[in-house]
């Protein structure tokens with residue numbers, strides 16, 4: 001069964017595998033338990049930051065995407081997420097044009113979790129989790 005939703009907390013509840021899509025393209029896919037902790041695709045990270053956490057002691061990143069959503073009928077060149085990606089100038093050199101000009105490669109973890117991004121997997125693994133829970 002395929003279930004389509006925007007709320008990743010609902011999706012987590014009953015999915016074995018999860019695919020995250022942006023502008024009609026899968027940008028991250030893998031076993032459900034791998035999607036909710038780094039490495040994340042930058043779009044998945046933003047979606048997770050909007051999931052309500054029922055824990056008053058938890059700290060959660062707030063990631064607000066800027067810019068309009070481009071048309072899926074005429075998507076941007078290169079990485080489709082590059083017009084809104086908060087990590088584009090952060091984990092790649094600021095003068096790099098690779099996100100605007102080249103379709104990203106799939107990065108695959110040892111768990112079969114795949115991320116479509118130019119940022120090397122080792123850098124994506126260093127990203128802080130969206131949610132910190134008190135020990």
Ligand code: SF4
Nearest residue numbers: 079082085099117118
């Ligand atoms: S390829 Fe570039 S623009 Fe696309 S998600 Fe990765 S860092 Fe962001």
